[in-house]
Amino acid sequence: MQRPSRRTIVTLGAIGIMTAGLEAVLGVTRRTRAANHDLFQNEALSLPSPQEESDTSVEKAIANRRSRREYGTQPLTRQELSQLLWSAQGVTDRSTGYRAAPSAGALYPLELYVVVGTPGVENLEQGVYQYQPEEHELRQVKSGNVQSRLRQAALDQEDVEDAAIDIVVSATDERTTQKYGKRGKLRYVPMEAGHVGENIYLQAESLTLSTVTIGAFDNERVRQIVDAPANQRPLYVIPVGTRP
Numbered sequence: 001m002q003r004p005s006r007r008t009i010v011t012l013g014a015i016g017i018m019t020a021g022l023e024a025v026l027g028v029t030r031r032t033r034a035a036n037h038d039l040f041q042n043e044a045l046s047l048p049s050p051q052e053e054s055d056t057s058v059e060k061a062i063a064n065r066r067s068r069r070e071y072g073t074q075p076l077t078r079q080e081l082s083q084l085l086w087s088a089q090g091v092t093d094r095s096t097g098y099r100a101a102p103s104a105g106a107l108y109p110l111e112l113y114v115v116v117g118t119p120g121v122e123n124l125e126q127g128v129y130q131y132q133p134e135e136h137e138l139r140q141v142k143s144g145n146v147q148s149r150l151r152q153a154a155l156d157q158e159d160v161e162d163a164a165i166d167i168v169v170s171a172t173d174e175r176t177t178q179k180y181g182k183r184g185k186l187r188y189v190p191m192e193a194g195h196v197g198e199n200i201y202l203q204a205e206s207l208t209l210s211t212v213t214i215g216a217f218d219n220e221r222v223r224q225i226v227d228a229p230a231n232q233r234p235l236y237v238i239p240v241g242t243r244p
């Protein structure tokens, strides 16, 4: 076999060094990403216990409920966030695991993501969080303010960016269709999102907050913004904030 020339050896050596360098950089990037992902996956943020008493009767909350599209500059408190999420999907019977909103077959296909932007929530980093009903906790999905992207995905509706937070109600249809088939997807799952939306409206009214349920948005873009898996479909974007 012919011996490689000196030039070939130098060229191959340079390629080898560049490849090793690239691998090292990519390796570090991959490890950093994995570490961040693990950090976010594992980071559980506790919420204050929800209150089951208030000065507002359910009748008053129903009578006064409106879609309110004006927001103040004050952040929400953690107690208010706790209350909103509990009203939407909180576990209200520890012995059965049943939740605040009804669910066909108690299969609970809905997930709640909280987009925390500006003015956001007291002592909570901007980002996307997923509500964990059993633990009444938040798990951070990603950091950074994505409200502007979410607004664009919601046909540029300004409420999405003006409110302190947005609650994205997203469905894993299979949980319900495995028992109820097509009827589950066409009827039961969207009905359940309606129950969640109304509970948030009434809870917001009782807390003197502003909210509106938003159904006009690009499903796929919203799903990607909150990092929901591909088998989920967002059904509602619900901005919530203080009143001006």
Ligand SMILES: Cc1cc2nc3c(=O)[nH]c(=O)nc-3n(C[C@H](O)[C@H](O)[C@H](O)COP(=O)(O)O)c2cc1C
Binding pocket: 065, 066, 067, 068, 157, 212, 213, 214, 215, 216, 217
């Ligand atoms: C399924 C559904 C989708 C909605 N989508 C939007 C929306 O995309 N943008 C918006 O500003 N309001 C939206 N709304 C709120 C309605 O406009 C509002 O409920 C209606 O005007 C009646 O007013 P009220 O809620 O104050 O009684 C939606 C309401 C529902 C129930």
